[in-house]
Ligand code: ADP
Ligand code: ADP
């Protein structure tokens with residue numbers, strides 16, 4: 001099974017992809033996570049991407065489609081994939097078709113998570129993650145069960161993303177509205193789009209996704 005989670009910044013794609021990974025034994029491919037790792041490692045890709053990401057704009061289609069193809073080859077043919085944050089433009093959607101067909105994979109579902117704009121800003125400005133295992137948390141909606149200690153790995157250091165501020169979020173939402181939402185009709189024509197109300201709590205959204213995928 002290969003699926004795309006589509007939705008504006010902060011909609012809950014990463015959170016839900018993490019839950020699906022465990023439940024369906026799939027692999028989450030997040031271009032955002034891969035790009036942040038490249039920035040941290042100061043690779044050529046990271047150097048090109050950093051300023052663009054800090055501004056909330058989109059990194060070039062060539063770069064992101066390149067890293068997706070590379071990661072798929074590392075994973076081999078047997079794992080189902082959850083694409084999280086890719087594709088984000090029509091050009092990336094076309095590249096993904098090629099990338100998948102070359103590897104004998106097909107796309108089974110495109111799931112759009114919809115969340116009100118005010119809730120997105122609230123989710124993004126409260127987001128943080130474990131510096132060690134990258135588990136995501138939220139100041140109000142998903143606190144670690146023991147304050148200051150990661151539930152998953154026991155680490156006690158956390159990080160916030162430099163682009164998770166209200167001003168950059170507005171640019172990222174514009175990019176979503178202008179470039180990403182318009183790719184949905186490509187998949188609607190194939191009858192593989194489902195829409196999920198992302199306004200519920202994390203478990204409610206997870207139940208809605210499970211109902212589509214089971
Ligand atoms: P969010 O889910 O909060 O929107 P991501 O972690 O998916 O954030 O992406 C963070 C940033 O990384 C984006 O604002 C963009 O600059 C870059 N990025 C991630 N994925 C892509 C992509 N598929 N195409 C272009 N840029 C991307
Ligand atoms: P995305 O990958 O779409 O940018 P995330 O999964 O990182 O979004 O979620 C953004 C923030 O909102 C995180 O801090 C996460 O813990 C929190 N969050 C995710 N889903 C929900 C939800 N259904 N209700 C409330 N907060 C949520």
Ligand code: ZN
Nearest residue numbers: 130133150153
């Ligand atoms: Zn951790």
